[in-house]
Amino acid sequence: xxxxxxxxxxxxxxxxxxxxxxxxxxxxxxxxxxxxxxxxxxxxxxxxxxxxxxxxxxxxxxxxxxxxxxxxxxxxxxxxxxxxxxxxxxxxxxxxxxxxxxxxxxxxxxxxxxxxxxxxxxxxxxxxxxxxxxxxxxxxxxxxxxxxxxxxxxxxxxxxxxxxxxxxxxxxxxxxxxxxxxxxxxxxxxxxxxxxxxxxxxxxxxxxxxxxxxxxxxxxxxxxxxxxxxxxxxxxxxxxxxxxxxxxxxxxxxxxxxxxxxxxxxxxxxxxxxxxxxxxxxxxxxxxxxxxxxxxxxxxxxxxxxxxxxxxxxxxxxxxxxxxxxxxxxxxxxxx
Ligand SMILES: [Zn+2]
Numbered sequence: 117x118x119x120x121x122x123x124x125x126x127x128x129x130x131x132x133x134x135x136x137x138x139x140x141x142x143x144x145x146x147x148x149x150x151x152x153x154x155x156x157x158x159x160x161x162x163x164x165x166x167x168x169x170x171x172x173x174x175x176x177x178x179x180x181x182x183x184x185x186x187x188x189x190x191x192x193x194x195x196x197x198x199x200x201x202x203x204x205x206x207x208x209x210x211x212x213x214x215x216x217x218x219x220x221x222x223x224x225x226x227x228x229x230x231x232x233x234x235x236x237x238x239x240x241x242x243x244x245x246x247x248x249x250x251x252x253x254x255x256x257x258x259x260x261x262x263x264x265x266x267x268x269x270x271x272x273x274x275x276x277x278x279x280x281x282x283x284x285x286x287x288x289x290x291x292x293x294x295x296x297x298x299x300x301x302x303x304x305x306x307x308x309x310x311x312x313x314x315x316x317x318x319x320x321x322x323x324x325x326x327x328x329x330x331x332x333x334x335x336x337x338x339x340x341x342x343x344x345x346x347x348x349x350x351x352x353x354x355x356x357x358x359x360x361x362x363x364x365x366x367x368x369x370x371x372x373x374x375x376x377x378x379x380x381x382x383x384x385x386x387x388x389x390x391x392x393x394x395x396x397x398x399x400x401x402x403x404x405x406x407x408x409x410x411x412x413x414x415x416x417x418x419x420x421x422x423x424x425x426x427x428x429x430x431x432x433x434x435x436x437x438x439x440x441x442x443x444x445x446x447x448x449x450x451x452x
Pocket of ligand 1: 129131155360362
C-alpha cells in the first residue's frame with residue numbers, strides 16, 4: 117500500500133504552552149489533527165472557569181491565525197482545595213476533562229496531588245458533571261522506571277471509589293499498565309503516544325544520550341513497547357492516540373526538561389508502527405475514532421492522507437528539536 121486516507125485524527129493529549137510560541141505549536145498540531153485536548157500545566161494553572169476560558173480564547177485565536185479548521189478541547193488542572201464549585205465552573209467554561217498530576221511528577225506539577233483523598237469532593241463533582249479524569253499515572257517517589265507500575269494501585273482505588281467516573285490513564289509506557297487498563301471496566305481507557313509505540317530506552321540512552329527522546333514517563337523496554345503496540349493495534353476502543361507533544365526550547369531542554377515535541381512527526385511514525393504490525397487497517401480506529409467515542413464527540417470532519425514517501429525530520433522546528441530529528445521516516449502526512 118503506497119497511500120492511505122483516514123478520517124482526520126484527534127490528539128487527546130497536547131501541551132500547547134502559552135505566550136508567543138503558542139501560535140506555532142497550535143499551527144503545527146492543526147496541520148495533522150482536527151481536535152486536540154490542551155493540557156493545563158500552564159502558569160497560572162487553569163483551575164477555575166475564568167482562567168480556563170482565557171486559555172481557551174488564546175488557543176482559539178491561534179487556531180484562527182493558522183488558517184486551519186481545528187478545534188481545541190479544554191482540560192482544567194485538578195488541585196487540592198479548588199472545591200466542587202470550581203469544577204462545575206470549569207465544565208460550564210467548556211472543559212471536557214480534568215487533569216490529575218501527582219505532586220512533582222512532571223513539568224509544573226509541584227501544586228499536584230499527594231494522594232487522591234485530597235481531591236475527593238472534586239472527583240465526586242467531576243463524576244456528577246460527566247467530566248473525564250485524565251491521569252498522569254506515575255508515583256514520583258518510586259524509582260524512575262517503576263513509577264507507572266507503582267501508581268496503578270492508587271488509580272485502582274479511584275476507579276473503585278467513583279463507579280461512574282470516566283478515567284483516562286495518559287501516555288501508557290509499560291506492559292503492567294496495559295494489563296491494568298484491560299482489567300478495569302469499559303469506562304477506563306488510555307492514551308498511547310507515537311514515541312512510546314516506536315522507540316525504547318535504547319533510543320534515549322543506548323548509543324549516546326539523546327534528549328529529544330527524554331520524556332515522562334520514560335521510554336521503556338522492547339517488551340513494554342511490544343505490549344503497547346499490541347494494545348494500540350488490537351482494535352480495542354480502550355486505547356487511543358494522545359501525542360503528549362511537549363515542546364521545550366533548546367535552553368530548557370539543555371537544562372534537563374522532560375518532554376518531546378511529538379506532534380510534527382507523530383502520524384508518519386504511527387503509520388510505520390501499524391504497518392510493521394500488519395495493522396494499517398486499524399490506524400484510523402486508534403487515531404480518529406476510539407478517542408472521540410470515549411469522549412462523546414462527533415465523528416471527525418476532514419481527512420488525513422498518508423503517503424509512502426521518505427521524509428527526513430528537520431533538526432529544528434519552531435525553535436525546538438522535534439521527536440525523531442534527523443531520522444528518515446517512511447511515510448509523510450497531509451491534511452486534505
Ligand atoms: Zn503530558
